[in-house]
Amino acid sequence: MNLDAIYILWLREIKRFIRSKSRIIGSLAFPTLILIIIGTGLNSVFTMGKLSYIEFIAPGMIGMVLLFSSISFGIMVIWDRQFGFLKEMLVAPISRTSIVVGKALGGVTTSMFQALLFLIVCFAIGIKIPSPLMLLLLFLVMILIAVGFVLVGIAFSSRMKDFHGFSLIMNFVVMPIFFLSGAFFPLDKLPEWLKWFVYIDPLTYGVDALRFCMVNTSSFPIWINLLALIVFGLVATIIGTLLFKTTQL
Amino acid sequence: MSNPVIDLLDLKKYFKEVKAVDGVSLSINQGEIFGLLGPNGAGKTTILNILCTLLKPTSGNAIICGHDINKDKDAVRRCIGIVFQDPSLDDQLTAYENLDLHGRLYHIPKDKRKQKMEELLELVELSDKRNVMVKTFSGGMKRRLEIARGLLHQPEVLFLDEPTLGLDPQTRRHIWEYIEKLNRDTKVTIILTTHYMDEADVLCNRVAIIDRGKISAIDTSTQLKKQIGGEVISIKTEDEFHPDQPWIKNVNKHDGCINLTVEEADQKLSLLMNIAQEKKINIDSVTIHKPTLEDVFLHFTGKTIREEEANWADAVRTRRRSRSR
Numbered sequence A: 001m002n003l004d005a006i007y008i009l010w011l012r013e014i015k016r017f018i019r020s021k022s023r024i025i026g027s028l029a030f031p032t033l034i035l036i037i038i039g040t041g042l043n044s045v046f047t048m049g050k051l052s053y054i055e056f057i058a059p060g061m062i063g064m065v066l067l068f069s070s071i072s073f074g075i076m077v078i079w080d081r082q083f084g085f086l087k088e089m090l091v092a093p094i095s096r097t098s099i100v101v102g103k104a105l106g107g108v109t110t111s112m113f114q115a116l117l118f119l120i121v122c123f124a125i126g127i128k129i130p131s132p133l134m135l136l137l138l139f140l141v142m143i144l145i146a147v148g149f150v151l152v153g154i155a156f157s158s159r160m161k162d163f164h165g166f167s168l169i170m171n172f173v174v175m176p177i178f179f180l181s182g183a184f185f186p187l188d189k190l191p192e193w194l195k196w197f198v199y200i201d202p203l204t205y206g207v208d209a210l211r212f213c214m215v216n217t218s219s220f221p222i223w224i225n226l227l228a229l230i231v232f233g234l235v236a237t238i239i240g241t242l243l244f245k246t247t248q249l
Numbered sequence B: 001m002s003n004p005v006i007d008l009l010d011l012k013k014y015f016k017e018v019k020a021v022d023g024v025s026l027s028i029n030q031g032e033i034f035g036l037l038g039p040n041g042a043g044k045t046t047i048l049n050i051l052c053t054l055l056k057p058t059s060g061n062a063i064i065c066g067h068d069i070n071k072d073k074d075a076v077r078r079c080i081g082i083v084f085q086d087p088s089l090d091d092q093l094t095a096y097e098n099l100d101l102h103g104r105l106y107h108i109p110k111d112k113r114k115q116k117m118e119e120l121l122e123l124v125e126l127s128d129k130r131n132v133m134v135k136t137f138s139g140g141m142k143r144r145l146e147i148a149r150g151l152l153h154q155p156e157v158l159f160l161d162e163p164t165l166g167l168d169p170q171t172r173r174h175i176w177e178y179i180e181k182l183n184r185d186t187k188v189t190i191i192l193t194t195h196y197m198d199e200a201d202v203l204c205n206r207v208a209i210i211d212r213g214k215i216s217a218i219d220t221s222t223q224l225k226k227q228i229g230g231e232v233i234s235i236k237t238e239d240e241f242h243p244d245q246p247w248i249k250n251v252n253k254h255d256g257c258i259n260l261t262v263e264e265a266d267q268k269l270s271l272l273m274n275i276a277q278e279k280k281i282n283i284d285s286v287t288i289h290k291p292t293l294e295d296v297f298l299h300f301t302g303k304t305i306r307e308e309e310a311n312w313a314d315a316v317r318t319r320r321r322s323r324s325r
């Protein structure tokens, strides 16, 4: 591990992020639209127990911002490959692990930044976090979600030569993860066959934990959610790092 | 002769059936500028990728500055610098940021890093562009910045993969001057690949001609030319001309030209003309010249490098295009 290298690779990601403003706006516009249009449109039709529908889906939208920004960040390692910068990193006398750590920290930071911006949108429409302790727990949950999906993205990009596989991953990995996560519907009344898919989706536990922190409602106990997210983060980190270590030019 | 800093021992790299590098052995001495000359697909880049530890050889080994490329990757990485064939800068960072990033990846202490960066920006004449985003740089400026970056950590060995590919003649000459100056001032050993004959001729102390993953000849360019001996008579004709004579040392055909290597070309020329007349061959033009590196290349590989270059111009264009966002 080389701290200087990790720091500078992290800083590189931050600079690149700040310099591409369209990325920030783009990543926030879509969930904000969903929240406002679907949330308001269905607000009068559904109530979720004591929650309004807009309160119900707001945590799911935070989960969506984290999922999309984290995975697409990880996949951006393909840019490094396409534009040759990957070689500059791989030929330097630093461990592959340092490269993954620097990159992943950059991804978690930029992804958290976008999610926090969206959290402000949520505050604007009237969501209130019950207590400062809940706010801290919320940050922890967000970071765990970001770590896991950044490394899932890095894992994919370590095995992809170009962008041909990108839309495949978006359609067959990211979208199912999002829709199965319970961002839009409650988990308790699902048919048995669908439950299994929902239960193996790591984002399910993320969204449930976010809901616990933001609107004080959840389907699973919080410790189960946290445990699931930690296991997911660890597994993703191990697989992502191993795949990156053996990445080819 | 000083001791070798690089030793290649029967290096091989196969991509499935493609024998990209097929048993290359050579030694390069401290302080040399060594050229790997070969057409597209000869295996030059593959050799460099193996030497800088990005690719694992299928078999064989290489020792760089006393370190084994298979066993001691980090030590090898620390003592080499490389300028890749394709661009490898982060174009969303400035020139200064690119250098600073490199300096930190190589763990150069802050003061030293700052001082080296100033020095090198000066050397490649980019001091006034230090805070400009690399994506606005011209090809030549990017190349110069990459060379500066490759030197920042003061490597003992510098690899340059086609350092002047796709640059205009003026910039090329400029870069040649840098390379020579560098080698003179810092004594860094330089291994460059090229398919420009003039580049190899001007810059390199020794040249290895490489074709289809094998070395066909290796020597100074003067010696290589001497090896061919005599002079080259080039006859331009559209007819089939086979002047089978014992005194013709070598025959090559390309581009509607027949190249004959002979001793005492002045006298042989009239003999040749007589033969041509007897066979009713229509000759468009005849030239005599001392062998150039081009003839050496033709001699050893049976084709000119120019035949490859028609495709090369297109290849570069497509490569650059596919890389621009």
Ligand SMILES: Nc1ncnc2c1ncn2[C@@H]1O[C@H](COP(=O)(O)OP(=O)(O)OP(=O)(O)O)[C@@H](O)[C@H]1O
Residues within 6 Å of the ligand: B015, B018, B019, B020, B038, B039, B040, B041, B042, B043, B044, B045, B046, B047, B085, B195
């Ligand atoms: N990753 C790879 N997978 C399969 N084949 C490869 C790979 N890299 C190179 N090759 C093949 O190996 C051969 C040598 O390629 P290489 O890039 O080393 O040539 P080169 O001498 O550098 O050519 P150029 O002048 O075009 O740069 C080529 O036939 C190429 O198609």
Ligand SMILES: [Mg+2]
Residues within 6 Å of the ligand: B044, B045, B046, B085, B161, B162
């Ligand atoms: Mg090459």
